[in-house]
Amino acid sequence: MPPIPDSASRHDAPALLIIDLQQGMREPQLGPRNNPEAETRVAALLSHWRAHGWPVVHIRHISRSPTSVFAPGQAGVLFQPAFEPQANEQVFEKNVPDAFTHSSLERWLRVRGIEHLVIVGVSSENSVESTARSAGNLGFHTVVLNDACFTFAKSDFDGRPRSAEEVHAMAMANLQGEYATVLNCTELLTSLFAEPS
Template sequence: MNSEPVALIIIDMQRGMQKPEAGERNNPGAERNIQSLLEAWRRAGWPVVSVRHISRTQGSPFWPGQTGAEFQPELAPLDTEHVVEKCVPDAFIHSGLERWLHVRGIRSVVLVGVSTSNSVESTARTAGNLGFNTIVISDATFTFAKKDFAGVQRPAEEVHAMSLANLDGEYASIMSTADAINLL
């Protein structure tokens, strides 16, 4: 990267994502990789943004006040780190995130978290469209199995790979945790 600050944006790493009812997922080491990146960012003194999804559907594990809406303890933000709350997949919509980044002169963002095919992809597309140098970390993101439009059940790894392919070179660059840490 360079001497300009690069924001690490951790998307929806909440307790509700750890529940088995979320479904079959890929990348079981994603949390460990996110934690490695978080530690590296903190050592470098670079900005960290934690994004929390707050559901508008009562009964959702992400409904305000539910334990599922809480950050996973090992990835919880420090008091000095910025927290963004959202109620749609895209972390830029109605959250003030774009302004927060611009005010600090941040032009590059690294995205990690869940889910690759939803909030990560949506946020990456907007970041790229807004002109941010956007990097998505392939092994620090994960998603869930899903039926495609034809009704064919697709495994989580396949859904993940397609989401990364949708982003690569168009809205974002894709790299691994090790590559991102080496750039620090």
């Protein structure tokens, strides 16, 4: 991502895509997770984007399964209070992991001339990875923030238990250099406000 000075116009700035930070992600049944400070970092980034008038996109998952915590009518589908969209921020709903599938997200970005995306949220190997893969394949300059995403422990294909840290690390490895640039929040903010050489 090329450096964008603090005085960057809204048109030049990257869009912040906040994926699935809904109340259902707090359910204990989802199991152990990593990056316990991820929401705090996302909230700080959101505040930063809002202060600069940069584009913010909120992604919300609506499950097709009636037993899901993300089924329509469940409290789990609601945004967490810290990430409640403002009137001037865009919201897209999805029924599959990839936020670009069956939505007008790509068109919304293209119409506004947005070429750079910063992706944060949950889950690292699911909606974050899927959306970042599509973003990269569609030609967007995509950054995924390692410390502003999280996931949960799960078993691998062979049935071996994997910690949330392991699942997250593999998701970031899958994306790095192939579909996106993986940074931490400090690296991103330094990059955005670096003086051109």
